[in-house]
Amino acid sequence: MKTNIKFIEAFLILTTSIAFAQTPLFKYQYSHGGVIRGNTQQRQLALVFTGGDFSDGGRPIRNTLKSKHIPASFFFTGDFYRNPKNKKLIKQLVRDGHYLGAHSDKHLLYCSWGKRDSLLVNKAEFIQDLEANYLEMAKFGIKKEQARLFMPPFEWYNDSIATWAKSWGLVLVNFTPGTLSNADYTIPSQQNYRSSERIWQSIIEYEQNHSDGLNGFLLLLHIGTHPERTDKFYYRLAELVDYLQQRGYKFLRIDELLKEAY
Numbered sequence: 001m002k003t004n005i006k007f008i009e010a011f012l013i014l015t016t017s018i019a020f021a022q023t024p025l026f027k028y029q030y031s032h033g034g035v036i037r038g039n040t041q042q043r044q045l046a047l048v049f050t051g052g053d054f055s056d057g058g059r060p061i062r063n064t065l066k067s068k069h070i071p072a073s074f075f076f077t078g079d080f081y082r083n084p085k086n087k088k089l090i091k092q093l094v095r096d097g098h099y100l101g102a103h104s105d106k107h108l109l110y111c112s113w114g115k116r117d118s119l120l121v122n123k124a125e126f127i128q129d130l131e132a133n134y135l136e137m138a139k140f141g142i143k144k145e146q147a148r149l150f151m152p153p154f155e156w157y158n159d160s161i162a163t164w165a166k167s168w169g170l171v172l173v174n175f176t177p178g179t180l181s182n183a184d185y186t187i188p189s190q191q192n193y194r195s196s197e198r199i200w201q202s203i204i205e206y207e208q209n210h211s212d213g214l215n216g217f218l219l220l221l222h223i224g225t226h227p228e229r230t231d232k233f234y235y236r237l238a239e240l241v242d243y244l245q246q247r248g249y250k251f252l253r254i255d256e257l258l259k260e261a262y
Helices: 002-015 058-068 078-082 084-095 123-138 159-167 181-185 196-209 233-246
Strands: 020-022 029-031 034-037 044-051 073-076 099-102 218-222
Touching: 058 084, 058 233, 073 078, 073 084, 078 084, 078 123, 084 099, 099 123, 123 159, 181 196, 181 218, 181 233, 196 233, 218 233
Parallel strands: 044 073, 044 218, 073 099
Antiparallel strands: 020 029, 029 034
16 A cells, blocks of 8 residues: 555656756746746745635634745635635735735636646637636736736646736746645545645655755645645644744745746
8 A cells, every 4th residue: 555655646746747947047947838946046935825715724824924924925716816705814915915816717627637738728718717817806906917927727737828828918837846735635535635744744855855955946735625634734834934944945925936937
């Protein structure tokens, strides 16, 4: 059983780390036209949170960021922005100075899981959905020109999506592969379930075993998870921040980390 779990984890990490390259000047890493990592020569990273259906981690995450005096970046769907239950939280995050961006209005799946170059939306549908997302953001005073970095729903896209985003004045970004941080949404009934301890270990192991550590990382977590997941990783956020600060890392907003990308 242990062998099978290790194999699945290795496969998950491998499949999210394909097709990236560095720009010669700023050493950013790209995958399928999207920026997936900042400058690996500087001990800086960005905490990135996405949100759609759930927001249960909003208060503890905000409290941790506030107590540690660090910025973060949040990408929410239009449905998340328009949900009355999230209104207070969103206003607080804006007031605290965090980056808030778009994650599609209806959390669309842009392309096939099995055949990535097969689009499931056309350009008109893509732009219309994004426009709806930004209309909701505008209600909180977030203008498009202030939030040009965009994270695709499901963190899944292809070169066409990245090109369409660019044509609409946006820069597509995605999480840096290599850890299991993005598995914090999984629930015990799923085959790909990862406990908070396993997620923690994957982050520490990557940081310690790679020469560039987490330099330039876009470390993705979720602002909320399904009620069936009682092992919430966001309760270990303060511990993670302390560990990385002790290792000499500085936390930046994503637009600061990737300021040369646009």
